[in-house]
Amino acid sequence: MNATQEQLKVKFQQAMGAAFGAEYAETDPILVSTNNPKFGDYQANVSLSLGKKLGQQPRAIALAILEKLDVSDICEPPEIAGPGFINLKLKTTYLEAQLNAIQSDPRLGIAPTKNPKRVIVDYPSPNIAKEMHVGHLRPAVIGDCISRILEFVGDDVLRISHVGDWGTPFGMLIAYLQTEYPEALTTDETLDLGDLSSFYRQAKKRFDTDEEFKEVARQAVVQLQAGDERTLLAWKIVCQLSSRAYQVIYNLMGIAPFIERGESFYNALLPEVVEELDKLRLLVENQGAKCVFLEGFTNRDGEPLPLIVQKSDGGYNYAATDLAAIRYRVKVDKAQRVIYPVGAEQTNHFAQIFQVGRRAGWITDNIEFVHAPFGLVLGEDGQKLKTRSGDAVRLQDLLDGAIAKVRADLEKRLQEDKREETEDFINKVAEVVGVSAVKYADLSQNRTSSYIFSYDKMLALQGNTAPYMLYAYARIQGISRKGDINFEQLGNAKVLLQHETEITLAKHILQLDEVISAIEQDLLPNRLCEYLFQLSQKFNVFYDRDRGVRVLDAEEPLRTSRLVLCDLTAKTLKLGLSLLGIEVLERM
Template sequence: MSSLSSQLSQRIETVTGTDPELRPATKPQFGHFQSNVALRLAKQEGVNPRDVAARIVADLDLDDLCETPEIAGPGFINFRLRSGVLAATVTAQLADPRAGIPHTSKPQRVIIDYSSPNVAKQMHVGHLRTTIIGDCFNRVLTALGHTVIPQNHLGDWGRQFGMLIEQIADEHLDLTILDLAGAEALYRRANAHLASDEGFAARARARVVALQSGDPETLAAWHRLIEISLAGFNATYARMNVLLTDDDIAGESSYNEMLPAIAGDLEARGVATMDNGALVVFAEGFEAPAIIRNSAGGYGYDITDLAAIRHRVDTLHADRIIYVTDARQHHHFELLFAVARMAGYLPAGVVAEHVGYGMVLGADGTPIKTRDGGTVPLESLLDAAEEHASPQIALSAIKYADLSNSLQKDYVFDAERMTRTIGDTGPYLQYAHSRCAGILGEARARGIDSAGIEVLAEPTEQELALWLTRFGETVQVVADELTPHKLCIYLFELATKFSSFYEKCPVLKSEGAVRASRLGLVAATKQVLATGLDLLGIEAPERM
């Protein structure tokens, strides 16, 4: 469904030959939209802007959409949508289970790489944003009709498993009773042991070789560490209401067998060259090369991520690949994409994007750390928010605070402020939804129902109705630009406009078609708030 603003803009552009750059009117008496297209055309033609505006108005055929446009000031054109058109559009949107979200005409297969915790370590504050942001992208793109394939790129391979498994052997540890917190404590003990005991370090290196060569005992311990970790991760995902499951796991280890063939392919075709004993790829515009194979013959992140791209294009048939990580990894991904293009693993028709995000800061404005300077477990942040509100409200507060700012910006984790039901917060939007539910519930209890929206006489009614019609185009922008804060801005504005409407336009105390129409506006607001909150991964409670 094309939004009313889009329809109006297209009509004007057909007549003028240029984008009218419609803007919302600054005051209700000026209508709903305003355009300066006449002023821009008059400057090109060297004529009076009001004369150009008059010509445009005379040529426009908008009777089915707008009242007669008005010329204001030096040549602005004001447009007022017909109230019947607004009413019909919102009524149709209310009947649509998708709440007006357009279904894409060009569905894509979209890979989203996000969350990516490390085995044997609890998820920490650094995993908060990637998980929340990636989950939002998943929901938005799915809602538009794309096929989304999440990829949880677990850190499940590497030299650290040598020390972990050797420490398990040294301690004769019973892995059947270990949980994720215990596995992380084991990691710390193994790391300290590695630093203090060269004999242990030598055995840990040998254990890495045993793991890579498929030693059954070593593999069994490795698999058990992964099982323990997944149990912990899944508990956190469930608590956070995110969509990731075990089916979405594609850890580093899944690409191991591909690495020698990729290195051989790149070297054979001259894409990669030897440099000081290492196999590398120099990409134009980058000072340092991508390391395909280091001088000791080992493989690292660069080639593993390259293998992931090849798999996602060749096997998963990706049209678009989105990576959600810390902004500080932006250079790595830009180099990765450049190398993948050079190698032919990333065809021109496949879009690859890195969405970098800022840090979560404490009240002092510095990155959140534990008292001893360590990383803060993700669970402790969720606990902190729940000290101020119920789990449902606390999670809303965290997700909205994360998504409502431009992703690249750092933000302060202030649990008390985030959980308030006033101001620009997730709980405020939940409260607006529950208020709508309360009004509709009371109407049903009285035997009053809405037969559709027919009357939109008051300015606040029209303003709310017009805003409701813009929901679908907002979701489309978020999908195209990967900017969830724009959906947050839209929903906050919707809740604010609803509050103004509710104060100025009695709902249940009105009568007849006016009451039915106002109830329709309440129902449409509830529907859009619920749908919009769900796209953010936030529950919409009926009562608060």
């Protein structure tokens, strides 16, 4: 709900209290934005919901509300439509005042939340010793975007990467390196991550076929858990090498810094988790393993499904580590909201560990743990995006491919236009547009859906794409250069809205807080992408000579007013794109 809706809500509640008694003074007026301008800007649907309670026709209720409702400072006289909908159209003078008030505000009039929370966002969480691939794209960009939006809202956000850096895969890799490439485990300068990934595949193959090696790998895990110096050094080298390689990709993608807190961090806390669950009588021994039997989950025979917390050999699994993380995040981090942007295939896993967390008393009604699931990145064939050899596409290759395509297209256009630019300019534009296109293509999809990865679609200069958005921003900066205007020196010039396209653009600019408020709740970044796309479209209509208005050659005071509208559009685009983790360009 935006600031305007908040004001209208208060006025409606006052009117309902006056019309029907104090007990109705807190009734929700059910205010929604209208999709069709002919019905105004907002519609209040409360009359229909009050019909049964008051024993009156909704239209009569609407009339009674309007008799007590004073919105003359915000809206034109309200109208009743259909069975009792109350339609509200914002006054042009009100819109002008709102725009004038936010001109010099870097937050564009969006106030921070009055109730900030300590929030943890768990991303991107790759597995150490493996190269990042296309499967790591979505958690990285979605997690980063959600974190940026919640920070902007005013929450205290902890970004935590729960990396896989412990357990059998490490015993397997370390055992392989100790036997085949012992010199690699003396310093992290000997290998690169590509070598490490190759060694990991070889180690996995040997682990699956060689019983003797499998035992050596298991012993390496035991040594690692026992703190053996030589094994621990090998583990640290592998982790440092992986983190350094990942950071190169995060930097390229513009992913904001986060805390790396791997599975190893919780290793020492696992016995405490088992002990506490045991004291609460939640643990049941089943075939030597310690389990929590889940409510609402059954096996093929219809019997309650056990969640194994400690295996029969005394070892722990992912569920135990995740439970330790839940407990730590509540008791030590003091989190009030924990968000996991993780693939939809893990939905059952999160439902199970959240259930155990609630039954243990770690998750309460005042602490929200939420799984924000997302779909897959698909190839043109509608299957998981893979290389010809069947491997997952490396994330670095995906980004490099987009940058190369943008660079080739840019160089071609510069040549056709006989326009000379420096190599630094070309490199910067290619990198920003290429990486932004990949990120925006992901964020612009409803995260719960899978989508087809297509360079042609994401790099298109038309449509809901990053290039279209970046071009709209650069076009406005071009207006300032063409007119030799410094937007910062426009001062607090008065906005005057006369033309239909000006009013439409103004209304849209003022809806950003409503969009951000919605994303704060439902964690769907595509709402912001759609908002920015519509903003760019509305600006292009406003600036179009045939459909819109003159700007640089308009007479004063309309010229300055329209330049302020241009500047506010650019500021809104820049702020919105920054919340998506996308950098703007002054020129393209």
